[in-house]
Amino acid sequence: GNSVTQMEGPVTLSEEAFLTINCTYTATGYPSLFWYVQYPGEGLQLLLKATKADDKGSNKGFEATYRKETTSFHLEKGSVQVSDSAVYFCARMGQGAQKLVFGQGTRLTINP
């Protein structure tokens, strides 16, 4: 089927730690892939995206590379900060115009 599976949380790290949140997808073809972030009390915001294989999306120190061989789009950041505490959602473009299919979300907490 068409789905997105991401690393279960919650994830708790210390400030300046290295972060990886795994995300894999199933799809027909090569859909655009996204990471959205939801800060406490706010709506989802696009963090980064990649539209084709081998593309790397990056923003605010976060990176994710579209890997068609492993059907993955893992989110990484070299040194996290307390302000990165949020829920992170991996998503892919679904069937039909602009429909998004989301992973289950990963809650990240960064301690000072």
Added chain:
Amino acid sequence: GAVVSQHPSWVICKSGTSVKIECRSLDFQATTMFWYRQFPKQSLMLMATSNEGSKATYEQGVEKDKFLINHASLTLSTLTVTSAHPEDSSFYICSAPDRGGSDTQYFGPGTRLTVL
């Protein structure tokens, strides 16, 4: 960036009543909007696509008579949960796509519905 608002941000109602949730694109027009439902610690599930000036398109398993969608203008879509029951309690989120041709979507902050 573009802003999408939702009203109310939270609502508590009695079982059997109807609740209307508004989704507005504040600084851009949206011929299409999407309504999602998010259960605790779970993913967002697309419920329906709201189309300005025409009927909404519902995802499989979503009751269209239960979740009424109206997209009366280019900046407003409403979701009405009719005859609400406790199992309808959830977090409802809307989004509107960027009209510049990109595949970016802008999300509202969500509405927490609690049915007693």
